[in-house]
Amino acid sequence: MRGIVSMNLDWLQPADRVLRLPPYVFARLEELKAGARDRGLDLIDLGMGNPDGPTPQPVVDAAYRAIQDSANHGYPPFEGTGSFREAITRWYHRRYGVTLDSNGEALPLLGSKEGLAHLAMAYINPGDVVLVPTPAYPAHFRGPAIAGGQIVDLPLTADNDWLIDLAAIPDAVAEQAKVLFFNYPNNPTAATAPREFFEEIVAFARRYEIMLVHDLCYAELAFDNYQPTSLLEIPGAKEIGVEFHTLSKTYNMAGWRVGFVVGNRHIIQGLRTLKTNLDYGIFSALQKAAETALQLPDQYLEAVQTRYRTRRDFLITEFASLGWQVTKTRATMYLWVACPPGVSSTDFALSVLEQTGVVLTPGNAFGKGGEGYVRVSLIADCDRLGEAMHRLRQANIRFEPAKASV
Numbered sequence: 001m002r003g004i005v006s007m008n009l010d011w012l013q014p015a016d017r018v019l020r021l022p023p024y025v026f027a028r029l030e031e032l033k034a035g036a037r038d039r040g041l042d043l044i045d046l047g048m049g050n051p052d053g054p055t056p057q058p059v060v061d062a063a064y065r066a067i068q069d070s071a072n073h074g075y076p077p078f079e080g081t082g083s084f085r086e087a088i089t090r091w092y093h094r095r096y097g098v099t100l101d102s103n104g105e106a107l108p109l110l111g112s113k114e115g116l117a118h119l120a121m122a123y124i125n126p127g128d129v130v131l132v133p134t135p136a137y138p139a140h141f142r143g144p145a146i147a148g149g150q151i152v153d154l155p156l157t158a159d160n161d162w163l164i165d166l167a168a169i170p171d172a173v174a175e176q177a178k179v180l181f182f183n184y185p186n187n188p189t190a191a192t193a194p195r196e197f198f199e200e201i202v203a204f205a206r207r208y209e210i211m212l213v214h215d216l217c218y219a220e221l222a223f224d225n226y227q228p229t230s231l232l233e234i235p236g237a238k239e240i241g242v243e244f245h246t247l248s249k250t251y252n253m254a255g256w257r258v259g260f261v262v263g264n265r266h267i268i269q270g271l272r273t274l275k276t277n278l279d280y281g282i283f284s285a286l287q288k289a290a291e292t293a294l295q296l297p298d299q300y301l302e303a304v305q306t307r308y309r310t311r312r313d314f315l316i317t318e319f320a321s322l323g324w325q326v327t328k329t330r331a332t333m334y335l336w337v338a339c340p341p342g343v344s345s346t347d348f349a350l351s352v353l354e355q356t357g358v359v360l361t362p363g364n365a366f367g368k369g370g371e372g373y374v375r376v377s378l379i380a381d382c383d384r385l386g387e388a389m390h391r392l393r394q395a396n397i398r399f400e401p402a403k404a405s406v
Helices: 025-038 057-068 082-096 112-123 138-147 171-176 195-208 265-276 284-294 298-321 345-356 382-394
Strands: 106-109 129-134 150-155 177-182 211-215 241-246 259-263 334-338 373-377
Touching: 025 345, 057 284, 082 106, 082 259, 082 284, 106 112, 106 265, 112 138, 112 177, 112 211, 112 241, 112 259, 112 265, 129 138, 129 171, 138 150, 138 177, 171 177, 171 195, 177 195, 195 211, 241 265, 259 265, 298 334, 298 382, 345 373, 345 382
Parallel strands: 129 150, 129 177, 177 211, 211 241
Antiparallel strands: 106 259, 241 259, 334 373
C-alpha cells in the first residue's frame, strides 16, 4: 500500500523468560533431518522417543465411538471427566497397590510434558531453588527456567549407576530447595532405581521440606521381570510429592496428548488452578479412549515389552561388534551410548547423520551432564536397526577406548 513506510521492529522482542532459554536441540534436529532429506539421504531416525507402533485397535475404536457422541463435543470439565479419573486411580491400584481419591488426587493432562512445565509455573517463583538432575528430560529443567527458578544441577554419573547422589547435596542447598524433579526409569540414561533409593529420597525431601516431582512415564516399558517402583508406593511420599505418567509410550499414543498426574491433592490443586486459566484440558472423546487404554488386557503390554526387549538385545549385540560395551537396560525405549573418546556428543551425532543418515540424539540435549553420550531410541524394527548398524560399519564408525598415557 502507498504511504506505508517500513518500520524497525527491533522493539518486538520476546520476554526474557523466552530469550534466556537455550536452543531446543530436538527442533534443531528436525531442521538437520529436513536438510538431509533434501540431499536425498534415506534417514533412519533413532533420535526422537516417538513410538513406531500403532495405537491398539480397541483404543482407536473407543475414540471413534466417542467422537460420534455429540455429548463429547463441548468443553470438557477442567479437572477431566470423572470416569477417566476413576480409570486412572483403578489402574494405579491394580499396578502398584496405591489407593488414590479420584476427586482431587488425579488430574488428566495434555501429555506429561505440559503438566511438568505448568507445575513449575504454578509453584516456582523467580529465584526459588530447584534441584534437577543432569542429564534429564528437557521439561524437567526448562519448566523451572521459564518460571525463573534458580536451578541447581545434580550430576548423574555412570560410576553411581546414574542415580542422584543425595549425600552430595550440601545442607545449605537442600535447606533452600523448594522442588526436586527426578525420573526413574530414566530418560535419557535408561537407568533404573531400586526401591531403597525411593525410600531415601522421600526421607530426604521430608527432612528438608522439598516437593518431589517424579516422572514415571516409562514404568511399563520394563524387561526381564523388572518391576519399576512408583514414588507413591513409599510411605509418606504422597504428603510431599506427585507423580506424572503418560499414555504416549506404553500405548503408542504420543500424538493423542494424554497424560496425568497423581499424588498430593494440594499440589495438584495448584496445578489445576493454573491450568483453568490456560487450557480446557483433553477432548472428552479422547478421555474415553484413554479409559479403554488403561483397561487393556496384559497381552497388549507384553507385546510392547517384547518388541523393545528384542530391539534392545539386537542393538547391544550390534554395538558390541563395533567396539561398544553398552549396558543391558532393564527399562525404557533407549540405549545410552558413549561417544568415541575426544568427540563431543554434538559432533558425533552430526558426523553419524552426515555419513550414514542415521539420526541419534546428542547427550547434551539433556543438559551438560549428558555430554559424551548419545541417546539411541529403539523405534525401528530389527531389519531397519540392522541397516543402521551396517551403515555405521561401512563408514568405519567404531568405538576405540582411549589409550592409557605412558
